[in-house]
Amino acid sequence: MNKRLLFILPVALLIGIAVLFAVGLKHDPSIVPSVLLDKPAPSFDLAPLSNDKPGLATADLNGEVSLVNVFASWCGPCRVEHPLFMRLAEEGEVPVYGINYKDKAADAKRWLRDLGDPYTRIGVDRDGRVAIEWGVYGVPETFVIDREGTIRFKHVGPLSPEVLEETILPLVRNLQQ
Amino acid sequence: MRTLLAALLLAFSLGPAFAVEPEEMLDDPALEARAREISKELRCLVCQNQSIDDSNAGLARDLRVLVRERLTAGDSNEDALRYIVDRYGDFVLLRPPVSPRTYALWFGPSLLFVIAGLGLVVFFRRRQAAPAETPPPLTGEERARLETLMDEDRKP
Numbered sequence: 001m002n003k004r005l006l007f008i009l010p011v012a013l014l015i016g017i018a019v020l021f022a023v024g025l026k027h028d029p030s031i032v033p034s035v036l037l038d039k040p041a042p043s044f045d046l047a048p049l050s051n052d053k054p055g056l057a058t059a060d061l062n063g064e065v066s067l068v069n070v071f072a073s074w075c076g077p078c079r080v081e082h083p084l085f086m087r088l089a090e091e092g093e094v095p096v097y098g099i100n101y102k103d104k105a106a107d108a109k110r111w112l113r114d115l116g117d118p119y120t121r122i123g124v125d126r127d128g129r130v131a132i133e134w135g136v137y138g139v140p141e142t143f144v145i146d147r148e149g150t151i152r153f154k155h156v157g158p159l160s161p162e163v164l165e166e167t168i169l170p171l172v173r174n175l176q177q
Numbered sequence: 178m179r180t181l182l183a184a185l186l187l188a189f190s191l192g193p194a195f196a197v198e199p200e201e202m203l204d205d206p207a208l209e210a211r212a213r214e215i216s217k218e219l220r221c222l223v224c225q226n227q228s229i230d231d232s233n234a235g236l237a238r239d240l241r242v243l244v245r246e247r248l249t250a251g252d253s254n255e256d257a258l259r260y261i262v263d264r265y266g267d268f269v270l271l272r273p274p275v276s277p278r279t280y281a282l283w284f285g286p287s288l289l290f291v292i293a294g295l296g297l298v299v300f301f302r303r304r305q306a307a308p309a310e311t312p313p314p315l316t317g318e319e320r321a322r323l324e325t326l327m328d329e330d331r332k333p
Binding site: 029030032033034035036042102127128129132133134135137138 | 222223225235236239240243262263264265266267268
């Protein structure tokens with residue numbers, strides 16, 4: 001019995017490690033878990049991009065469930081996810097606030113004119129300092145903020161219809177109740 | 178050949194290239210040295226296996242500048258590091274902190290080493306404890322068989 005255990009143990013250990021590695025390989029190391037989840041949104045106050053639309057500050061995140069999207073006109077993946085935000089804006093289920101990251105005002109304005117502007121508010125983060133407060137490391141990033149102004153979810157990279165339908169919108173509806 | 182060797186020698190004699198640009202640097206050399214020290218500890222999240230000191234990414238530059246601002250504002254090295262960890266998490270540290278979550282990482286290898294060492298010790302002890310049994314002497318029949326086998330070999 002003891003002898004058999006001696007043979008089984010290494011095999012079991014090997015299988016255990018193999019499973020661990022298999023899981024580890026699937027894990028995408030470029031997605032860094034945010035430490036800001038379930039913490040209040042950082043304090044910031046960003047100037048508007050243009051005169052006809054307000055800027056974005058911490059206080060604006062209170063009172064209503066919202067999405068905050070960090071975007072830039074120079075960012076390719078932002079273009080990919082943009083139609084999803086246009087759709088969200090059309091449906092009006094949840095307001096989308098934009099943080100325009102390290103962009104030239106003229107470029108950003110042209111980008112929004114060409115592709116449509118889904119944002120209720122846009123704050124201009126010219127030097128990227130506010131994005132650091134949000135723990136942003138790759139645009140686009142999208143945050144779900146609850147009524148109390150707490151960060152409840154963060155998505156790094158372009159939004160996919162799957163993430164939107166299966167994760168973000170259910171969470172938004174849940175928070176809105 | 179000689180030129181190639183010289184070129185190789187030259188290439189390897191160059192130190193690591195830092196991404197820190199002159200205009201980022203602080204005038205106070207002591208403060209700048211501390212900033213460099215901190216920067217080496219911080220991972221560039223865009224190109225993950227480089228420190229922000231080595232990386233040319235925009236975010237790395239922003240973080241370098243931020244570290245220098247914190248130091249100029251009177252932060253200690255720990256304060257400046259903490260400021261960034263609070264926003265980007267432990268992952269931003271190239272050297273993971275020792276905490277219950279990272280015990281396996283820090284102590285796992287030594288533990289495996291100790292277990293393997295113990296296994297070896299037990300293995301050899303056991304072998305020593307059980308002295309090799311002297312086999313029973315050959316029977317007459319076996320001896321005869323051995324003789325014939327040996328004879329066969331002796332034949333040319």
